[in-house]
Amino acid sequence: MAVFRFFRLPKHQKYDYIPRYWDPRQEELDERLQRIEDIKNGDAEAIKARLSGGFKRGGYQQGNVRFRRSQAKRSNLILLGVLVMLLFLSYMFISVYLPEIAAAIGE
Numbered sequence: 001m002a003v004f005r006f007f008r009l010p011k012h013q014k015y016d017y018i019p020r021y022w023d024p025r026q027e028e029l030d031e032r033l034q035r036i037e038d039i040k041n042g043d044a045e046a047i048k049a050r051l052s053g054g055f056k057r058g059g060y061q062q063g064n065v066r067f068r069r070s071q072a073k074r075s076n077l078i079l080l081g082v083l084v085m086l087l088f089l090s091y092m093f094i095s096v097y098l099p100e101i102a103a104a105i106g107e
Helices: 024-040 044-057 065-106
Strands: none
Touching: 024 044
């Protein structure tokens, strides 16, 4: 026995476009050359894009691994120093004020 459907869903359609040739390196090169030309011509939007791109990279040139490592080492040393200082301050707080707090609670 056949079941009748009031709503029939359409079947999916395929998109079978295959590009003939695409070179991502050439496209990236063309975009960079266009950006350089825009900057040379004094385009304000191109200059803003160049500056924001420098901020997004983190202030170091791509490929300068030594600078990035030194910045990471410096950040880790600062973090370690802050951690040691906090541990020392909490030890001092516990050793000085904890007996007074325990005596006040015990009374």
